[in-house]
């Protein structure tokens with residue numbers, strides 16, 4: 001695998017404006033997102049998509065997953081609580097999304113933890129995701145570097161993974177979105193970094209999974225998945241920054257985030273620092 005670190009030195013108003021435009025487009029489209037996700041994250045992912053302006057549907061069984069993917073504007077495959085039947089549903093939906101040219105997003109939760117997750121992620125990657133969204137430990141695990149996670153949590157930072165994320169994106173022909181105290185989105189040649197948010201964000205269980213679902217929604221409304229993914233992550237950064245100003249802890253941060261997302265303006269998203 002080659003290592004190609006993108007140049008992240010400049011900051012432009014154009015990037016912020018493009019990211020804000022993604023949010024406007026997503027709300028205008030109100031994309032139908034098929035979210036095949038883990039049991040922990042279903043409630044937050046559905047509520048976060050609704051608050052942000054998308055339409056979630058949790059449809060996972062292999063009896064109907066491919067058929068539904070034929071209707072959906074985007075698909076999420078999240079391996080957080082995998083089992084053979086759910087895996088079959090994810091594979092079928094990802095295959096359909098790929099074949100019809102719609103966006104699908106992989107969340108490789110704790111991919112380095114067990115052989116089963118590793119093998120399932122490998123089978124899903126054969127269906128060529130549009131975006132992979134994970135924390136730094138998960139992206140390192142996909143790049144073949146073990147030991148950077150503790151269960152579903154990352155033991156590495158986004159700075160530790162920039163080179164590997166770009167190389168992985170180039171190798172797989174997709175966008176890689178790495179979240180953490182800053183978020184990095186890269187397609188191997190271009191990169192955007194989003195700064196801000198609230199340091200208590202990791203205390204909201206399944207916020208990363210919900211972010212993945214919003215990435216799918218925004219990519220469904222945007223021709224360029226680099227900006228689609230950045231739009232979703234900037235939306236969460238703006239929402240959680242505003243929520244955090246009044247939250248007392250992770251409980252109120254969570255519900256305040258949903259409230260903020262439902263009223264967030266494009267200008268508030270454009271105010272998020274986006275570096276390229």
Ligand SMILES: Nc1ncnc2c1ncn2[C@@H]1O[C@H](COP(=O)(O)OP(=O)(O)O)[C@@H](O)[C@H]1O
Pocket residue numbers: 134135136152153154179180181182183196197198199200201202206207208209211233236237
């Ligand atoms: N230390 C932090 N400061 C601010 N925001 C954070 C921090 N850590 C994570 N986030 C935000 O929380 C969301 C979930 O990211 P992350 O915790 O990395 O995912 P995961 O839950 O999959 O491990 C992202 O929007 C990310 O920007």
Ligand SMILES: Cc1ncsc1CCOP(=O)(O)O
Pocket residue numbers: 038040041080081109152205206207208209210
């Ligand atoms: C705690 C937990 N266990 C299995 S999946 C899951 C949720 C992980 O969510 P996130 O990756 O967004 O922290």
Ligand SMILES: [Mg+2]
Pocket residue numbers: 109110134135152208209
């Ligand atoms: Mg996660």
